[in-house]
Amino acid sequence: MASFIDLDRYPIHQKGAAREALLARVRSDLARDGCAVLKGFVTPQGVAAAVAEADAASPGAHRSFNRTNVYFTADDPNLPEADPRRRFYERSNSFIPADNFARGGPIRAVHDAPGFDDFIRECLDEPKARFFRYADPLADVIVNMAEEGNGFPWHFDTNNFTVTLALQNAEGGGEFEYSASIRDARNENFDEVAKVQDGTSDQVRQLVLEPGDLQIFKGRYSLHRVAPLSGKRRRYVAIFSYVEEPDMVGAPERTRQLYGRVLPIHLQRAGLRADTLID
Numbered sequence: 001m002a003s004f005i006d007l008d009r010y011p012i013h014q015k016g017a018a019r020e021a022l023l024a025r026v027r028s029d030l031a032r033d034g035c036a037v038l039k040g041f042v043t044p045q046g047v048a049a050a051v052a053e054a055d056a057a058s059p060g061a062h063r064s065f066n067r068t069n070v071y072f073t074a075d076d077p078n079l080p081e082a083d084p085r086r087r088f089y090e091r092s093n094s095f096i097p098a099d100n101f102a103r104g105g106p107i108r109a110v111h112d113a114p115g116f117d118d119f120i121r122e123c124l125d126e127p128k129a130r131f132f133r134y135a136d137p138l139a140d141v142i143v144n145m146a147e148e149g150n151g152f153p154w155h156f157d158t159n160n161f162t163v164t165l166a167l168q169n170a171e172g173g174g175e176f177e178y179s180a181s182i183r184d185a186r187n188e189n190f191d192e193v194a195k196v197q198d199g200t201s202d203q204v205r206q207l208v209l210e211p212g213d214l215q216i217f218k219g220r221y222s223l224h225r226v227a228p229l230s231g232k233r234r235r236y237v238a239i240f241s242y243v244e245e246p247d248m249v250g251a252p253e254r255t256r257q258l259y260g261r262v263l264p265i266h267l268q269r270a271g272l273r274a275d276t277l278i279d
Contacts, residue, residue, distance in 0.1 A: 004046035034180025151228035157219030171231025
């Protein structure tokens, strides 16, 4: 584990004062911004190994180019034209599904590192009864692979908590923008979503992640997007997902859009969610 994670800076595996101080800092950032970044969490050696693994797995990426709204749902002509559910954007992106990454490989080695899950859970201050690894066999550990011209418009995540590991940046673009905790499990808050879409919200933040940076983000409740990329170098970001209920998987329609296929488990568990949010 020490060859992949900088345990001197981030002693996630060892109880003590240093770990408690780290937890306090991350919790403070999450409370203030809905987002926390651990700079240089993964070592340069670990980053290089993960990039090599992503390169090798890249033929398995699903590339999709379509128009989508914030919720990945179909248009509803019964709604007003200005409703966020009727605003569609060009989306061009690629995801390498989870079944391309083997147990023991460098990307899963970070996710499976002793103490990693508990550290993330404690950062989010979540009880064990409300914190589970995403059970989706296509989406528990994935890599977002973006190429020149690609971008990801405003959206919410289908999983409650998202942990991203920056592996490789494009030569230009790729800034991460978000509006923290714009909705909750009981309220979609369409008016505020529309303000973000209109460019009139004062709640939008921007950050740039560097290779090795770990980001903890409440993506199910925070609207976010990635700016279009420029240059020939691909942008790789590994994504580790957690949810509030056991056995949760992605909705069939969204799974098909993102990964190009669904498995029987997506149909069997469709609608088994802890909230009633659209997606």
